Amino acid sequence: MENNFRTQFEKHEHLYHYTTLESLMFILINKVLKFNKVDNFNDQSEYVRNEYVKFFASCFTYSKKDSIPLWHIYANKDKGIRIGFPNVNVFGEDFYFYGDDGIKNVFSLSEISGVLYGQVEYDDDLASKSPSEGNDGFRWTHVYNMACQKREVWSYEKELRYFIVDDTNIIKDAKCLYISLNEEFFNKMVVILSPFMADYKKAIIKEAIKNLGYNNIKIENSELSKTII
Numbered sequence: 001m002e003n004n005f006r007t008q009f010e011k012h013e014h015l016y017h018y019t020t021l022e023s024l025m026f027i028l029i030n031k032v033l034k035f036n037k038v039d040n041f042n043d044q045s046e047y048v049r050n051e052y053v054k055f056f057a058s059c060f061t062y063s064k065k066d067s068i069p070l071w072h073i074y075a076n077k078d079k080g081i082r083i084g085f086p087n088v089n090v091f092g093e094d095f096y097f098y099g100d101d102g103i104k105n106v107f108s109l110s111e112i113s114g115v116l117y118g119q120v121e122y123d124d125d126l127a128s129k130s131p132s133e134g135n136d137g138f139r140w141t142h143v144y145n146m147a148c149q150k151r152e153v154w155s156y157e158k159e160l161r162y163f164i165v166d167d168t169n170i171i172k173d174a175k176c177l178y179i180s181l182n183e184e185f186f187n188k189m190v191v192i193l194s195p196f197m198a199d200y201k202k203a204i205i206k207e208a209i210k211n212l213g214y215n216n217i218k219i220e221n222s223e224l225s226k227t228i229i
Contacts, residue, residue: 005118018074057163078196092180120159195224
């Protein structure tokens with residue numbers, strides 16, 4: 001089963017991520033990618049069925065075509081962008097998170113199981129079952145069933161995921177993780193501007209990216225530009 005999730009992921013040449021302008025600037029300035037804890041996913045059924053093992057994920061789509069629902073839901077319509085980048089190893093060597101005490105905790109990815117990945121499978125029956133078996137004395141969890149199975153209602157997202165499982169129990173009190181990115185991510189990045197975005201905002205974004213020194217990032221208009229309002 002693991003190979004199926006991973007193999008399906010590896011077939012895609014590019015990954016795409018719909019997000020806000022604020023998140024784009026955070027990524028470019030800090031050179032990290034945010035992974036949210038399952039508790040904070042928009043599909044709360046994932047949190048309910050994963051009561052025994054918690055994980056963190058960053059979510060993408062493999063669809064090359066613009067998705068109007070994803071522009072609305074994740075990119076705040078006219079205030080967002082879509083990031084595209086090749087399906088290669090884009091992660092650095094470390095990650096960090098902030099605990100409840102506000103202290104920044106930095107660890108190497110080698111101290112945990114690293115960044116896993118898989119293509120999401122949509123099946124109501126599978127997504128209703130716990131991926132964990134056993135009892136309080138010994139419990140076993142299939143991490144790919146845990147992180148890569150969702151209800152069919154979400155199938156329009158055509159989702160791919162990077163995810164992290166805290167199997168060493170070093171991630172404490174974290175609501176999200178920030179994973180370092182390597183230069184390959186930025187050298188091959190394409191930023192697609194929202195089809196709902198005004199021209200003056202597009203100009204500001206282009207100038208901001210240029211001022212940050214990212215000369216290799218391509219900036220393009222959405223294929224839906226000037227076709228919808």
